[in-house]
Amino acid sequence: MGRSPCCEKAHTNKGAWTKEEDDRLISYIRAHGEGCWRSLPKAAGLLRCGKSCRLRWINYLRPDLKRGNFTEEEDELIIKLHSLLGNKWSLIAGRLPGRTDNEIKNYWNTHIRRKLINRGIDPATHRPINEPSTSEAAATISFASSIAAASKEEKNNNNNNAVFVVKEEKNPIQEKCPDLNLELRISPPSTSSSSETLKTGGGMMSLCFTCRLGLQSSKECSCCGGTGSGGIGISTGSKSGYDFLGLKTGVLDYRSLEMK
């Protein structure tokens, strides 16, 4: 039993979007919101596949996209997140307000990979290229509980819902590449608190409801202040409501953390 195609391929346009198509899609979504992508093209008068519309909107037309060059901070954050999450571009994109998974994926493949190779780091494993591949643990995220990892801050926050500790441990690889081999520690969320709290190696962040919906830096955001600046918190320890590790739903799906 085959899966029905997502659209009538015979009657859909493909390839680059025209200005008129963009305008139609934008005006339709402004009027009706992002709804059923499958029926959207017909409703909007577009001869496009619903998936194509979704992709165009998410990757190019969304008003909150931050286009332009990646900053050095974003570079480093992407590298760190990739070392933790692997090719989970959507998760990584979730930590970079205004950036899309596709954009980050492209940027990784074209710039960061080369950058890491130039540094002598294997972009796939985040290990030194010359490093013999005997140390399996070095490439694997450790979910081992670590009391020490809980750090002092945990004592100050007993209402944590989802607590993530990104801990750096000293080992030979770590000393060569101090940003790598970060450890994640995950505890299940509770339902008692109205905001999520997350920890990084450097700071504590409390997420407002808006941020938990993935609307960081929006006008309604109370923890980011709606400044549009977003938060690059993993390494800086800023308190900018950074939705680290896909907490948009309030429940962490551990499968999303698996390394490939």
Next chain:
DNA sequence: AAATGTCGCAACCGCCCCTGG
């Protein structure tokens, strides 16, 4: 100036997961 090579990005493809009936 033309030809060729390389790079970067937008878009597509196909698979997987989630959800509702």
Next chain:
DNA sequence: CCCAGGGGCGGTTGCGACATT
């Protein structure tokens, strides 16, 4: 519990822009 539909994601491709010869 099973199945189909819809949405989302990661990998790949195609093409235009730019650089080099």
